[in-house]
Each structure stands twice: as C-alpha cells, then as structure tokens.
Amino acid sequence: GAVVSQHPSRVICKSGTSVKIECRSLDFQATTMFWYRQFPKQSLMLMATSNEGSKATYEQGVEKDKFLINHASLTLSTLTVTSAHPEDSSFYICRAGTANTEAFFGQGTRLTVV
Amino acid sequence: GENVEQHPSTLSVQEGDSAVIKCTYSDSASNYFPWYKQELGKRPQLIIDIRSNVGEKKDQRIAVTLNKTAKHFSLHITETQPEDSAVYFCAASQGGYQKVTFGIGTKLQVIP
Numbered sequence: 216g217a218v219v220s221q222h223p224s225r226v227i228c229k230s231g232t233s234v235k236i237e238c239r240s241l242d243f244q245a246t247t248m249f250w251y252r253q254f255p256k257q258s259l260m261l262m263a264t265s266n267e268g269s270k271a272t273y274e275q276g277v278e279k280d281k282f283l284i285n286h287a288s289l290t291l292s293t294l295t296v297t298s299a300h301p302e303d304s305s306f307y308i309c310r311a312g313t314a315n316t317e318a319f320f321g322q323g324t325r326l327t328v329v
Numbered sequence: 330g331e332n333v334e335q336h337p338s339t340l341s342v343q344e345g346d347s348a349v350i351k352c353t354y355s356d357s358a359s360n361y362f363p364w365y366k367q368e369l370g371k372r373p374q375l376i377i378d379i380r381s382n383v384g385e386k387k388d389q390r391i392a393v394t395l396n397k398t399a400k401h402f403s404l405h406i407t408e409t410q411p412e413d414s415a416v417y418f419c420a421a422s423q424g425g426y427q428k429v430t431f432g433i434g435t436k437l438q439v440i441p
Contacts, residue, residue: 247427257433258431258433258434259418259431260431308372317363317375320373320374322371322372323371
C-alpha cells in the first residue's frame with residue numbers, strides 16, 4: 216500500500232503549550248486527510264476531515280479552535296493541539312487518501328501533556 | 330450518523346481454533362465494510378474488506394460475511410496463530426473508501 220508518514224511518533228509537552236503533528240503522503244497525492252484520536256483501549260474517533268485547499272470539517276464535539284488542521288498541499292496535513300491540557304493526552308493518527316482509493320494510516324503520535 | 334457496534338470486546342482462543350468477531354451497523358446506505366488489525370503501538374492495517382454487493386469474501390485464513398438485510402457483518406479467522414493476536418476493528422462507510430466509522434475493537438488473544 217501507499218506510504219503515509221506521521222511525525223513525531225511520541226511527544227511530551229507542558230500544559231498550556233501547543234504541539235504540531237505532521238502527516239505526509241510520500242508516494243501519492245492525498246486529496247483527503249482524516250484525523251483520529253484514540254484513547255487507551257478505545258476505538259478510533261474521527262476528529263475532522265480535511266480536503267486540500269479547503270477548511271477542515273470537524274466532527275461534533277471537536278473544538279476547531281483547539282485542534283487546528285491545515286491541509287495546504289496534496290502531500291502534507293498538520294494537526295496543531297493548542298493550549299494542551301492533560302486530558303488531551305491521547306494517540307492521534309492521520310489517514311490519507313484520494314477520492315477513488317483506499318486511505319492509509321500514518322504511524323500515529325502518542326501525545327502526553329504534563 | 331452511522332453507528333457501528335462490535336462484539337466481543339475481548340476474545341481468547343487456543344491456537345488452531347477459529348475466532349469470530351461480529352459487527353452491526355445502523356445506516357442502510359453504508360456500502361463498504363473494511364476490517365483492520367492493529368498490533369500494540371502500531372497503526373491499523375487493512376486486512377480485508379467487503380462491499381455491499383457481495384455476501385462473502387475469503388482470503389486464505391480470513392473471511393468476511395455480510396448480511397445487508399440484518400445490517401451485520403462478521404470476521405472469521407480459521408486456524409488461528411499467535412501472530413493473529415491483536416486488536417481488530419470493523420468499520421462501515423457509505424463513501425466508498427473514504428470516511429469510515431469504526432467499531433470499538435476486539436482484542437484477540439491466541440494462546441499457544
């Protein structure tokens with residue numbers, strides 16, 4: 216399958232700071248990026264969907280001002296967790312695809328807010 | 330929106346036995362049902378999928394069945410091996426390969 220690279224794989228940050236997570240499609244142009252959050256022993260919850268060059272569509276209950284998503288190019292999308300709090304600690308994972316192909320997951324980012 | 334329920338949440342089987350995971354979905358418009366395997370600390374990997382115009386699909390030791398009328402689908406793993414141990418997620422989508430709703434996951438443990 217196609218290669219989707221997500222960085223960093225792990226990050227620890229202090230409460231109140233912001234963290235940026237990058238998701239890159241290495242060998243294809245991803246018109247659509249999905250961002251998920253996964254709490255321990257729980258399922259993957261969709262946070263938002265972004266299409267290249269457009270504003271992201273957020274799922275109900277997800278604060279768009281707290282979780283900033285940028286999809287400025289066909290190979291890069293970023294998720295910025297602003298003013299992070301301990302309850303934001305989670306596993307964040309992107310999924311990149313095109314209109315007519317399977318979408319592929321990045322490696323995921325383990326965020327710990329202390 | 331779509332709601333996908335999955336059970337059991339945990340499943341232990343002896344090596345060589347079969348494992349079955351069941352899911353139901355709520356939206357009759359859903360037409361694509363992928364299954365993912367997630368090993369500890371790793372990304373989910375697509376292992377098999379089925380579309381709504383097919384009732385059953387098999388790939389070596391893995392098979393999926395779909396009952397559109399009842400809105401449920403199942404994953405069957407035969408001759409289980411220790412490396413099958415992982416968390417398995419079912420999912421449903423009405424957008425083809427795109428936006429999917431995941432089940433809660435089943436932690437499968439294969440005991441040698």
